[in-house]
Structure formats: C-alpha cells, structure tokens
Amino acid sequence: MRLVIARCSVDYVGRLSAHLPMADRLILIKADGSVSIHADDRAYKPLNWMTPPCTLEERPVLDDTGEETDSRLWVVENPKGEQLRITIEALHHEHTYELGEDPGLVKDGVEAHLQELLAEHIDTLGEGYRLIRREYPTAIGPVDILCRDESGATVAVEIKRRGGIDGVEQLTRYLELLNRDEVLAPVQGVFAAQQIKPQARTLAEDRGIRCVTLDYDELRGIESDELRLF
Template sequence: MRIIVADCSAEYTGRLQATLPLARRVLLIKADNSLLIFSELGSYKPLNWMASPCTITDITPEQADDDPATPIPQKVIRACATKSNDVLEVTLQHIYADDSYDLGEDPGLIKDGVEDHLQRALAEQIERIGEGAKLVRREYPTPIGPVDIMAIDADGVHVAIEIKRHGGIDGVEQLTRYCELLNRDPLIAPVRGIFAAQTIAPQARVLAEDRGFDCLLLDYDEMRGADDGSLKLF
C-alpha cells in the first residue's frame, strides 16, 4: 500500500470526464495498482478512482525552457485502464508524504452473522430472484472486494447481488461500484444489480431504482421455513 499526502489536482478522461481542482488530498495506490483519491470529508467513498486492472506510471515533469516562471509539479501519476481508454492523471504540486507499507495477506471480511445466513439462504434458494435463475457462486471475487452473490438469470444475464440486514444508501453505493467494475469485463457484461435486505430505507430504494437496480426484501424467518410468506421483488 502506497500512501501519498499532497496538494494535487486530477483529470479523468475516457467513458466519463471529471476534474478535481487543486486541493490537499490523500492518494492510495494498492498492490493491484488501484488508485483512489480521498479528501478530509466524504466518509469512505473516494472522490475519484481507477480500479484494477490498470497500469500506474510515475512522471517527473521538467521545466519548460520558454516558461521558467511557471511552477512545475513535483510529480504526475497516471493510471491507465487495461481494458478501456480510461485515464486518471493526478498532478501533485507539493508532496507532504509518500510512504509504502506491506500490509501482508488479508483474511477478508467476516460478515455479520445474520448477513451471512441471509446470503447462504438466498444462494440455496436463488430462484427467488426470478424463475430460472442459477447460482454462479457466493463471495464472487473482484479487485475491490467480493460480491455477496453472483448469479445468472433466465435470460443468461449475470446478476450481482448485495445483501444487507438494513439496506441504506451506502449499500447501494457499494453495489454501484461492483456493477461499474464488472461491466468493464467483456466476458460477463452486461451485469445487472439486485439490492437485497431485510429492510430498505426509502432513500436507498429511490437511489437503487434510479440506478437500474431491483430491490429484494428478505424475510429471514420465511426463508428458514418459519411461515408461508414470500419474498417480494420490486
């Protein structure tokens, strides 16, 4: 893990255009070359990022002979996506810290017991997302973390399912990141998303549906056979 604290600006070009003006930020460059840019505020979500697979290049700019008065940045970090033309270029005007750490092998996230039980039950009863659906696997690996369940629907379309006890906006954002990354892979795209939870906040439902995701209410007691109710797919 490489951690850089710097006054920086950034430009993202490719499938979208985005600009970050000059400000003090934290850059994380992970062992898989993923590049993430964070600010002091904004919870856990990065301001911008380039997910793996990509290549990272460090560039040390040189002063132009015809413009000696213009200050040159200390460094430019360019991240180029492997499977598309997307480029994230970060210009570091002043670097306060640039350190690398070996974090070793991570054992992975140990899920809340109820979420794990919900995931297991839905995987065993995968046709609850739609008749003819088939399970691909639980904990489907991606460079930014495992998708709770990956399935294929009756039409042969891959379905990424994010499971929560209580579905909030953070869970929708998590599913969004998974689907954006998975849809870059031509071997499985298109991938649609399902946001599944025992309860879903109204704001989370609106956001999920706005992004094209289905919302699935999970009745844990019913899934264990405690009553005869049924899941509802909205």
C-alpha cells in the first residue's frame, strides 16, 4: 500500500470526462494496481478511481518554454485506454507499507447459511433465475451470488442478515466494477436480507437495485408460525 498526500488536480479521460481542481488530497495506490483519490470527507468513497489492471507512469510537466517544472504528472491507464491524469503540484507526504495477504471478510453463520440456501433455491428471486456461482471473485472482494434472470441478464446479489446503507454501498461498488466487464454487462443488483432498513431500501431503489426480504425458515423448508395477510 502506497499512501500519498499531495496538492493535486485530477482529470479522468475515457467514455466520459471529469475534472477535480487543485486541492490537497490522499492518493492510494494498492498492491493490486488500483488507484483511488480521496478527500477528507465522503467517508470511504473516493472522488475518482481506477480499478485493476492498470499501469502508473510518472512524467514531467513542462512549462511554455519546454523546461521541466516542479510539478509531476501521473498517468494511470487501464487496458481500455481510459486514464486518470493526476497533476501533482506539491508532495506533502509519501509512505509505502506492505500489508500482506488479507483473510477477507468472514460472514457470520446466519449470513453464510442464507447465501448457501439462496444459491440452492435461486428461484426465490424469481421464476427462471439460474445460478452462475457463489462467491464470484472481483478485484474488490467476492460477490455473494452471481446469477442470471429469466431473460438471461446478469444479476449480482448481496446478502445480509440486517440490510443497512453500508450493504447497499458495497453492492453499488460491485455493480460499478462488474458493469465494466463486457461479457457480464449489463449487471443488475439485488439486495437481499432478513430485514432491510427503510433508509437502505430507499437508497437501493434510487440506484435501481431491487430489494428482497428473505425468510430464513422458508428457505430451510420450515413453515413460519406467523399469521400472514397475504
């Protein structure tokens, strides 16, 4: 992990264009090749980023006379030719630290069992759904379930025991990454949980993510004792 605190501007060059004006920011360069730019707010969400695989090349910045300036240009490019062009005006701090292999997030027993049961009964999500695989690997972690709906469209499913905003944000990051894969895109999202908080449901639906409430007992083949109106 390489951490750089610098005064910089950032330009994204690709399918769209975006510009971050000059300001002090944190730049993270991870061992997997990803690069992300952060401000001192927005919690963990970066202002802009490039997912792996990508390359980082450092270039000089020239003035009008062709002489090198004190500024440096970092060009981060992916295989599609999209670029993050980071112009560093002042480097305040830089540190590299080897974190080692991470064991990953371990789900609690109920979430792990919900994932297993839903994979076995994938038609719980709708008629014609077909499982691709559980724990589908991505550069930022495994997607709980990847499947296809009746029309053949790819669907990513994030499973929680209690669904909150953090879970929706996690699924959003997976969808952003998966939709860059031309083989899988377009990828839809399903947020599945035993309980989904109202704020999480509102955020998910605003982002086009379908919410599904899971009945643990029904998935296990046990009839619920609760009286139901529908």
